[in-house]
Amino acid sequence: MQFQFMEEHDLYYIDCNAKPSITLTVGKHRYTIESKNLIIRVDENTCILALRGYGAFWGANWILGAPFIRQFCNIYDVGNKQIGFANSLQI
Numbered sequence: 582m583q584f585q586f587m588e589e590h591d592l593y594y595i596d597c598n599a600k601p602s603i604t605l606t607v608g609k610h611r612y613t614i615e616s617k618n619l620i621i622r623v624d625e626n627t628c629i630l631a632l633r634g635y636g637a638f639w640g641a642n643w644i645l646g647a648p649f650i651r652q653f654c655n656i657y658d659v660g661n662k663q664i665g666f667a668n669s670l671q672i
Contacts (some may be wrong), residue, residue, distance in 0.1 A: 593630035595620060611636050612666060618651040
């Protein structure tokens with residue numbers, strides 16, 4: 582995946598025609614986030630990556646934000662203290 586970090590905006594700019602995907606492994610399950618959920622079109626010729634880097638302060642933690650939530654439905658089972666994920670229905 583090729584992108585350019587612009588420190589003054591704290592954003593990663595990416596070619597609007599790029600088709601990146603990211604696959605995360607959680608336990609024994611693999612979750613692939615498609616490009617339509619990773620790229621945000623700002624205007625006709627400008628797109629940004631919907632991911633952010635964070636410092637190593639927290640160690641090996643991940644924040645699964647908007648791209649993940651757009652790709653997968655989050656199911657919270659409070660009684661059993663579990664979270665599940667299913668493919669989202671997207672139009």
